[in-house]
Amino acid sequence: MNVLDGNALAGDLAEIFAVDVTAARFVCAGCGHADAVATLQLFGHAPASVGRCPECTDVVIRLVRADDRVFLDMRGTVRLELPMSGS
Amino acid sequence: MARTAVSRRLNWRIGTVREVRQETPTIRTLVFDIPDWPGHAAGQHIDVRLTAPDGYQAQRSYSIGSAWTDGGTVELTVQKLDDGEVSPYLVDVVEPGDQIELRGPVGGWFVWRPAQTDPVLLIGGGSGVVPLMAMIRQRSLAKTMQPFRLIYSVRTPEDICYADELRRRVRDDGGLDVRYVYTRKTPQGWPDPPKRIDVATLNTYGWPPDFAADTFVCGPTSFVETAADILVALGHDPRRIRTERFGGK
């Protein structure tokens, strides 16, 4: 089992969101560690992925891709900070 | 406003393989024509989806190796993993003319843009060199002059991907240099025995921390973690280090 990282979530998240969420900063609900979603430890791949905090390994994101739906569970991040261009 | 968000959602599109290039015994580059490709930044990737006749699908993410020019092609460089499901197909089976479902470009974090003026340190392990090569090509294309240094860890000299092009660019692209680290077998006359990337390597060949370089580390998970830990221990600002972990050993 290979650990990838949150970079590999970019495609599935881009199907849902208009901005690139892998560049957003999460704040781990477990330990307060903050970093880019791209740095999450990633387990599994489509259809079900788990992104864990690289600091405490708590689950930050769960993404489940069904044929016609996607489930995104983000209770492991207390906040997402998204870079936006302009103001 | 809401309509913008909807319209920007990413969908699958079909690329046609124009050309294939064997880079090393286990690494191959696929050159795609992708109609209406919006362009991409160096370091971004593409999701590939394969479908078997019975409907079974497999999806993986691969880094783009090429820099984008309008109307150009898009290149994926893929390392074959022996126990892989998608990479053996892309490396051994795909031929020019084949059509493949692609989604991208994706990823906005492990990305370098020519407008970034700081020196750049690239640290690649194995096929982790692919997105770093896109950055080297992008810099050349944009004719910018940031100091660029690539530290590239490979098992043997035969495993160097883009070997000829790197040699040529070191000669022609001012401000680019490349340092190899061999983990299994070195070329004849190489000063060091085979070794994994270590403190001495990064201390000797990396930029000093006060250069405040934009640093990109890509490779297998253990390689990336080792390199990033060493950089931080050497005093590099963790916020300037961007990492991408590949599958594989």
Add this chain to the structure above:
Amino acid sequence: MGIISRGFGGRRRESVPGLPPGQYLTYDFPVLSAGPTPRIPLDRWRFTLTTETGAQKSWNWQEFTSLKTEDISTDIHCVTKWSKLGTSWRGVSLDTLFEDVETAADYTMVHSFGGYTTNVPLEDLLDGKAWIAFKFDGEDLDPEHGGPARMLIPHLYFWKSAKWVNGLQMMHDDEPGFWEAAGYHMYGDPWREQRYQGD
């Protein structure tokens, strides 16, 4: 479905009659994991059954493996569409673990080392339908596959057969576990193709 990829087969698999809908036959044992593989020394292993009143029954490794064991040969079905036929296991039946347990609750939450959880109705654990397995193909269960011990509930999708199991909590109400909270079906019957919520 996308365009067919010429010459792409994917992992060796067969669509054979008699499998649950949408499943393929595999000969490998694909490893699916939601986190790092915990390494649990046997002297630290413990399984604890907790009822809705808080009463507990607990076994260490020696006590657990001294219980009556059964050999099980069964098909397993993973939600990611793999089925594997005729797998052989050795384990302790949940009927054995529930002997003398007083409970009025209808649901359970299975807990694992590493924090994984999954919910299973009590009636799906009893009457010879579920085991805690510690051998696969005659060998100690590999950590990658859930060793030292994992749940084996073969009539449900295999995510219900929690790896690295260490406890079971009785509940009056059905509550979602790790994957169920993220969109997987609460029950997960492969024959009714209950992969995701609403299926």
